[in-house]
Amino acid sequence: MFDRTTWIAIALSIAGLIGWQWYYTNNFLPAKEAEKKDLVSQAPSSNKIPQEEHSVASTPVSESIPEFKARQETFDTSKAEYLFSDNSGGIQTITLFLHLGEKAHSLQLNNLSPMPIGALGEKSGDLVKTLNGFVMNADKAAGKVSFQRNESNGLIIKKNFVLPQTSGSPAEYTVGFDLTFENSGTTDLEVPSYFLSCGGASPVHATDASTYTRFDWFSKGKMTTIDVNWFSSGMIPIVGIETHPARPLYQMKNPDITWTAVTSQYFCTILTAEQKEQHSSVWSSRFEDPLIPKTANSKTIYGIEGGFILEPLHLAPGASITEHYTIFAGPKDFGALEKLGDQQQSVMNFGTFHLVSEFLLWAMNHLKQILGNYAAAIIVLTLLIKLILWPIQNKATSSMKQMQLLSPRMTELRSKYKDNPTKMNEELMKLYKQYGVNPFGGCLPMLVQIPIFFGFYSMLGTAIELRNSHFLWIHDLSQPDTIAHFLNYPINLLPIIMAGTMLWQMSLSPKGGDPAQQRVMYFMPLIFLFFCYNFASALALYWTTQNLFSIGQLYLTRNAPLPQLIEPAPKRKRGFPKGKSKKTKS
Secondary structure, three states: OOOHHHHHHHHHHHHHHHHHHHHHHHHOOHHHHHHHHHHHHHOOOOOOOOOOOOHHHOOOOOOOOOOOOOOEEEEEOOOEEEEEEOOOOEEEEEEEEEEEOHHHOEEEEOOOOOOOEOOEEEEEOOEEEEOOOOEEEEEOOOOEEEEEEEOOOOEEEEEEEEOOOOOOOHHHHEEEEEEEEEEOOOOOEEEOOOEEEEEEEOOOOOOOOHHHOEEEEEEOOEEEEEEHHHHOOEEEOOOOEEEEOOOOOEEEEOOOEEEEEEEOOOEEEEEEEOOHHHOOEEEEEEEEOOOOOOEOOEOOOEEEEEEEEOOOEEEOOOOEEEEEEEEEEEEOOHHHHHHHOOOHHHHHOOOOOHHHHHHHHHHHHHHHHHHOOHHHHHHHHHHHHHHHOHHHHHHHHHHHHHHHHHHHHHHHHHHHOOOOHHHHHHHHHHHHHHOOOOOOHHHHHHHHHHHHHHHHHHHHHHOHHHOOOOEOOEOOOOOOOEEEEEOOEEEEHHHHHHHHHHHHHHHHOOOOOOHHHHHHHOOHHHHHHHHHOOOOHHHHHHHHHHHHHHHHHHHHHOOOOOOOOOOOOOOOOOOOOOOOOOOOOO
8 A cells, every 4th residue: 555655746746747738738739830820821921011911010109200101121141031120120020041930931030029129119108119210221232221210309319230241150140230329409418218129039839838938138147037927927726816917017127238138949039238338227028929819718829028228328419329239030059159159058048957958969969960860869869878877777776686685674674663663764774784785776877867857858948950850750859749639639659658668667677675665656757758748859759768778778687696685794893813912022
């Protein structure tokens, strides 16, 4: 029979798994993916969209400036197309030629955000509204776009964008951006605080976890991050008690802010300030995905936008101030972002085991160059890790076999001291010490592999390399390997195989030790199924491979002779043999 502790562990494991699957099913139904694809197919295929058609993603124009149909210009580079809009004075949409989104179309960044990249905004209540009225001057031959807005008080706001001219380097996704405030009048001017946008990010697929839609900012060597769920009202599950209402606007102050960024799972837009000492505030808000309408049985999918809050300025007549920025808008390529400097690779958000994640990413990319396939690279990398851990696994197996030999003695002690748990534990520890057995030796391989597992978990969830990589029935290693749906619930085959191999491995492993501990260990497959089920299939591929390797290792060692339980000889005390005495000088 299970004791109370075991039943509690079982109940918590099952409740956690059911809770997660309920949350996923209610927030990321596969049906929404089909809705989004249908709506995307109905949308205009060209980026050159008239302003009135794109108004669903535009901020209302200020009442002081008349509305007009914005002039738009597109600029192409070797890797991307940039759509500029003169009314709002920024980059409306960026199309990445080498990356695919829905229905195999080129992926677009910032296509759903209310504010273009580089736009200025003014706070209106709890909302940030775009400052419109800019006039564009485009020089396609030079790859330069400039904007200007003249105000009646003599203030001139200028923006200059310079498109990347390089190819084959991280800078090919980087746009230069200068923002100038100039006083053309004859009296002093007080320039108000403006909200500067680094653009917006939204999920590429409706099934992407919302925790990947994030706003990040970097100050004094540390990145701070929130995901789009920060804006939702807080709620205690089941009981339905609200802990805090929905929050419309995120604002934070900190000195020397270097950059702000909006990110989806595999893409990001980063706005970096050259004069970081001039920036001490950031902002962020969320917006609805207009391609997925609200219905009675589906929840709204949100994107996130944000940027810097510019400090108020004092300008004397004829004076001007220019701030210099760079805009990176492209894939989350760790190596490329690292070369850009300012620790922009932090947007990968690898977490606690970031060093492990970085090494695994480096190793996987090098193996892919040799093998030509990311699935093969993951399999070979897993085998190499298991070979390195082979001695530890063998030692653990030997320890488990020793525990198995001690099992009868342990059963006697448990029966003898069943009414005195303290005494029972003391006697068990004496028994372990007597024969030099480590009761936790069998857990060592699992403990060693936990950092590796979470390193893979973080790396495979954000590294761009796996997108659209195929393997057997898996169409994309960066997505779950869904083969069918049952009652709108995805059937992901590889995590199920993974859990099955874990059970197989456990059935082959020597039995011994605390029976309650053994029963709890049988819920490890459930826990790993919880982590991997709706995650990138590459993670389940890694864990399944290592399970199969461990099973092969167990088959190779299962017929080896059982270790002997030899009680260590007592240590001899320093001194002279019994019956002899030290000779004394006469």
